Amino acid sequence: MRRFIIIFLVLPYLLSAQINQTDANGLRQGHWEKRQDNGRLIYEGDFKDGKPVGEWKRYHPGGQLKAIISYRGDTAHTRLFDVWHKKLTEGNYVNQKKQGVWKIYDKNELLTADEEFVDGVKNGVAHQYFDTGEVMEKSHWKNGKKDGAYEVFYKDGQAYLQCKMKEGQRHGLFLVFYENGQPEREGAYVNGLRDGEWKFYDPEENYSYSLFYDKGKILNPQVRDSIDNLKIQELEKNKNMLADPEKFMNDPSEYMRKSKMFR
Known part of the structure; x- marks a missing residue:
């Protein structure tokens, strides 16, 4: 013992x-x-x-x-x-x-x-997903910065946004689409700044107006201001239903999360 x-x-x-x-x-x-x-x-x-x-x-x-x-x-x-x-x-x-x-x-x-x-x-391809599993965002990376094709998608796989990235900045053609697949806007970036003519369309693919830029500086602000006023009125009428995509252009995937039609 x-x-x-x-x-x-x-x-x-x-x-x-x-x-x-x-x-x-x-x-x-x-x-x-x-x-x-x-x-x-x-x-x-x-x-x-x-x-x-x-x-x-x-x-x-x-x-x-x-x-x-x-x-x-x-x-x-x-x-x-x-x-x-x-x-x-x-x-x-x-x-x-x-x-x-x-x-x-x-x-x-x-x-x-x-x-x-x-x-x-970070090098190669990165994805973000909707909470139901579909790809929401696809980006290419090189040496820790976005570089190459960048895409954001609707839940059904249709493209919402397509552009090119260069060393972390938008550079080249920039396209945004309505959910029906029709173009909503098209333009270009140079080293992260809007440049040249930016065309805007309605959901039926009818041309609406253009904004012109010179390395980020808008050349026809009166058109932009007029359109902004119309948008504000429309958003005010539908403030509980709509998210203004323009406010999310720097973070389009966040627009997807907040837009009511994707909740």
Whole structure:
């Protein structure tokens, strides 16, 4: 009986002596963990020859699971969670840099976006999704900036906006469409500034008016002001139904979220 009591008392110390160990060469080996002053875990996992292996876990200050990291060679597949254990994002680190496709989720664990990375920098194709799964936005990235084709879609897949990007700025042809597929406006940007003639159409594809720009400066403001007054009157009559897309040209996907017809 006395021997059992001694083993029971000594066992915790023997177990604690087997964690956070280094070998004769100073390399971390075996199980490692770190705790807060109150005893709650900060992280735990295993090392082999100084490198993390297998499954590691990190925790929020309150003790809830924060991350599960699965190591395989230089690749670490990572899943991040909020304090309610809802998945926020997942993807791979390679040599501690984001690599490949990373997925982003909302509080209900629905996929809201995905992004491609090369050596920790956003490169490739990125998407944003409606809460029902359809693609809302598709963009191309180069060295951390939007570069190339940029598109925003209606829920049925019809194009809402199409343009070209260059080093994070709109540059080139710019098109906006009504839900019926007819053009709503067409123009061009030069280094992020409206330039040249911008044509506007009604939903039946009838030409309405043009605005003219010189590197961002409007050349016929009286036409714009006249149209703005008409828009204000129309929006006031339908203020509980319509969102003015012009106010969302710098963030067209936000227009999709706020426009009543997409709720």
